[in-house]
């Protein structure tokens with residue numbers, strides 16, 4: 001395993017995570033418990049944030065939508081409702097444990113969501129085949145150059161008029177790139193949501209908007225960036 005490969009062993013010998021330099025989460029059970037508790041203690045705020053993300057992505061019936069770094073699939077379930085049975089909902093994550101948990105959730109909810117092992121750096125879509133891509137709380141898991149590579153992949157798979165919505169933590173006001181910006185303090189990279197508009201511009205997006213969600217994670221404001229492919 002290279003020094004840049006931030007992977008942890010599955011707790012009970014499950015298939016190993018896909019190779020990536022992003023931070024892969026393998027304890028799906030604990031992740032889900034935290035989300036569930038977080039939603040409960042915040043009076044349903046997490047679910048409100050998921051609905052807001054789906055609104056920002058302007059999902060419509062029949063569309064093809066990707067949730068990249070989907071974790072245990074909670075956002076994909078919300079998005080799936082918006083695009084209906086005529087749509088195609090795909091969620092990818094390098095963690096077999098996260099994907100297994102997401103598949104169980106979709107099965108329980110009787111929703112046909114295609115949860116696959118995958119990484120943002122090689123999206124399993126052909127060129128211009130996707131209407132919308134959502135990336136929530138996952139960009140901060142990626143080193144800076146991988147964020148750019150991932151956004152470039154998103155630009156490749158989106159149809160003209162397609163939308164990408166990135167929701168993530170923001171560097172506190174007054175701090176600059178290079179100062180601690182991450183909710184997970186052990187991460188060696190320093191970019192944050194405020195750097196996404198520039199990266200999106202560099203990979204070819206033109207209509208780019210940024211804003212606040214009104215939510216926080218570990219004391220960091222959560223914001224959004226939305227871009228549309230021309």
Ligand SMILES: C[S@@+](CC[C@H](N)C(=O)[O-])C[C@H]1O[C@@H](n2cnc3c(N)ncnc32)[C@H](O)[C@@H]1O
Pocket residue numbers: 020021022023024025026068069070071072075092093094095098118119120121135136137138141142
């Ligand atoms: C903090 S979780 C967020 C999960 C989900 N999007 C949510 O909002 O609950 C970040 C996810 O990104 C995944 N991840 C790490 N590296 C990745 C990569 N290269 N491509 C796609 N996902 C990745 C992790 O395995 C993890 O499930």
